[in-house]
Amino acid sequence: MTTLAPAALQSAPASTSPGGSGIRARSLTWMALPALVLFVAFGVIPLVGVLVLSFTEWDGIGKIRPAGFDSWRAVLTDPALPHALWVTFLVMALTWLVQTPMSILIGTFLAGHQRYREFQAVLYFIPLLLSSAALAITYKALLDPNFGLGAGLKLPILAQDWLGRPNLAMGVIIFVVSWQFIPFHSLIYQGGVRQIPTSMYEAALIDGAGRVRQFFSITLPQLKYTIITSSTLMIVGSLTFFDLIFVLTAGGPGDATRVLALDMYIRGFQANLMGPASAIAVILVLVGLALALLLRRLGGSATDSQLEGA
C-alpha cells in the first residue's frame, strides 16, 4: 500500500508520450487554476497580510498606518501573552490526553461487526452535527448552578458554579470538547482497526496471545498512522476552538480560559487594536506550523501517510 501512491504518481509522465506531455500538462493546469486563485486570494494573501498588518496601526475602520515594531513590543511585553499561550497549551494537551485513549478504546470496540455496535456508531456521530454555538448554549443552561441539571436533580456535586471558577471552567471546556469530538475520533480509529488484516489476530491467537496482549502488540502498533492523523487533527484543531469558548465562557472567569484565538479576537474586534491582534495571529500561525512539523517528525509524515494509505 505504501508503494502504491508513488507508483501512481510516477505513472502520469510515463503514460504520455514525451512530445505530448507538455501539451497535456498545460491542458490540465487550467483545471487547478480556480482553486489556486481562490486559495491565494483568501489563504496566501491573508497569511502574508497578517504579518504585514502586525507592523501597522489600524482600528479596523480608519486608515492603516505603518507602526514599526510597536505592536510586537506591546504584545511581547504583555504578561497576557504567556498566559494565553499557557491556556492554549493546556487546552491542547488536556483535550488530547482525554480524547486519544478513549477514542482508541471505543474505536477498537466499535470495529466489531455486531449489529448493536453499528447502532451505537449511528448515535455516536450526533454531537458532531451540533454547532459549537449550540453546544455552548446548551451546556451553559445545563450547568447553571441555580436552574441547571444539578439543581433540578438535587445533586450538589453537579450544582457547582462551573463557569465561575477558573479551574472548573477549564474542566468544562475540556469536557465539552471531548464530548463533541471523541465520537469523531472513535470513528477514525474504527476505520483504522478494520483495516488491520484479520490474519494477524489469528496468528496471535494461535500463539496464545490474549486480548490485552493482542491490543498492545498488534492493534496499537498497526494504528500508528491513524494515531498521527487523529492527533494532528486534534492538536491543530485545538488552536481554533474559538466559537465554543467565546460563547461558553468568553475567556472567563477573568482570563482563565482566554486562548490565543480568543485573545486575537478580543484585541482586534473588541478593543479595535488590529496591529497587536495581527501579531497574536502570526504567533498562532507559527505555533500551528511548528506543531504540524513536530508531528511529521514524530511519525514520518501525517499528510504523506494519508496520501499513501487512503
Place this chain on the structure above:
Amino acid sequence: MATVTAPARTRSGSKKAPDRMTGPRSTARRNWLGGGLAWVWLAIVLIPIYWIVITSFKDQSVYFSANPLALPTDPTLTNYQLVVESDFPRYFLNSVIVTVGSIVPAVLISFLASFAIVRGTGRVLKGINTLLLMGLAIPLQATIIPVYLIIIQLGLYDSLAAIILPSIAFALPLSVLVLSNFIRDVPRELFESMRVDGASDWKTLWNLAFPLTKPALVTVTIYNGLGIWNGFLLPLILTQSPEKRLLPLGLWTFQGQYSVNVPAIMASVVLTTLPILVLYVIGRRQLMSGLTAGFSK
C-alpha cells in the same frame, strides 16, 4: 484501496454472519473495557441530547420546577412557535444560501484541481498541491483580520458573499487531499483505456473519475457543509446587520435576548440542527465509509 474497502465495509452491515466468525474482535473473549467505556460514553453523549429535546417541549414555568430529566407531562409547542415567529426563518434561509452557495463551487473546484494534480504533470501543478497541503497545517482562522480587510476592500462587508468566498477557500485544502487520494486509487488501466479510445481529459474527468469518486465527493460535501452550516467566526466578523445573520450567530443573539427562557432556546437549538440530522440520516453510510477511507491509515 479505499474504493475497494469502503463498499466492503458498508456491506458488512447486512451480511453479518461471516464477519462474526472471522472478525478479530469476536474470536476472543469479550472486550469489557472497550465495551463498558463505549456504553458509558454513549450515555454521556445521549443525556444532554435527550435533555435538549425534552426541554424544548416544556413550558417555561415547568422548566424551573420539574425534574429536568423527566418527560414533559404537558408537552407544548409554544417554544417552537416563538422561534418560528422570530427572525429564525430569515437566518435559516441565509444559512441555506451560504452553505449551498459555498459547498457546490468548493467541491467542483476541488474536484477539478484534484483531477489535474493526479493526472497532470508539471511544476505548476506540483506547486499548487504543495500549497494546498500547507494549508492543512495552518489554522486559517488566524488569517481572519486580513480576510476582513480584503472583504471590506471588495465592498462585500455585511453581505452573504463575504462569508461564501472565504468559506470556499478554507474548504479547499482538505477537499483536495481527500479527493486526490480517491482519484489516485482509480486503476491506471482505466485511464489508459479511456485514452486509447481517444477520450479527452475533460471526458475522462466526467465519465470515469467523477462516478468513481462519488463516495469521496459525498464525504467532502457533507463534511464541509457541516463546517459551513455551523460556522460562527466568519459570520461574526464579516457581517453586521441582523438580516445577514446565519443560524449559529442567530442562536447566540437569541440566547442573549431570551436568556431566561431556556425551553425556547432549546427549541431553537433543535430547529437549527434538524436539517443536518435529516441529511445525516440520509447520507450516513456514504459519510462513514468516506470518512474512514479519507482519514484512516
